[in-house]
Amino acid sequence: MENLRLIIHAPTAGALERGRRNLANLLKQAPTAQVELVINAGAVAAALDTPSPLDSHLRICRNTLEANLFTAPDGVSVVAAAVLHIAQRQAEGWAYMRA
Template sequence: MPPIRLLLHAPTAEALIRARRNAVNLLKARPDAEVLIIANAGAVAAALTTPDETDPMLRLCRNSLVAQRLDNTLALTEVDAAVVTLAELQAKGWAYIRA
């Protein structure tokens, strides 16, 4: 069976908490999995105020950063638009879960 490639979509602060927990749990069960957490909307501000061990998996939506006038002070990885990233990676076979 091929390794799991999973997108966890977090559009709210609460969803970010769930996505981070889901990512950790998945990697415990399937260490060969690839996991990305795509944060947009309210999750972006939450990500910047609550650093976490899952931050290397996190991708912040630049559109959300700009719309909320937020600075990426933690230098987390950014993507131009969460919607584009989610669509492109799903087209490449990544599974999608909204956290």
């Protein structure tokens, strides 16, 4: 599974929780997989409130951060727009899963 590349999309607090579990389970079975947990909307506040050891895989939507006057923590990647990042990754051949 060395070529496995997956985007997990989480737009809500509940989806963030599921996405983090999906991410952990995937990495347990396929530790070399490339996986990003892309979050926007309600998932952003939840992620900022409850950090996780898996947050190095997070990609936070800058639009959501700015609309809510949030600041991303150090070490967490910010993308210009979740929708654009997901579309670009899919164009590059990444698989998509909604949490």
